Amino acid sequence: MLKAIVYVTLRESVLDPQGSAVKGALHTLGFAEVADVRIGKYMEVALETDDREQAVERVREMAEKLLANTVIEDYRFEIVEG
């Protein structure tokens, strides 16, 4: 078994309202040192394969087709022992 750890984040140029809301809440709680907050998705995808090369190809396909909205999001991933 292998596992893909996938990170999906908004592109730098895209506004992050969720991040801004969390920043405001942290300031309200007294964490004035917070300068910026960016929020993304973190996914663990368990794969029934031991073929690392194939896994890289397939996870890239999964990200392009479903896991990330590539118009406004960037993605990166790593394949680890599952």
Add this chain to the structure above:
Amino acid sequence: MLKAIVYVTLRESVLDPQGSAVKGALHTLGFAEVADVRIGKYMEVALETDDREQAVERVREMAEKLLANTVIEDYRFEIVEG
């Protein structure tokens, strides 16, 4: 400037309906090798401080108070140069 990279994930014992929905969609798209999907949050928190020890303490406080729902979620983080 320092930056905290925070990972918030559902506890193993907690059902992940969003993960199950993504798994189903991946299967529909033909990715039969996907055995399981767990989805969490990935946050980058920019901090106006260079005091690493203080940053660790404060980010732990932020996670406990706001960033994670510690009843159903686990969190971990790392402090990197910002």
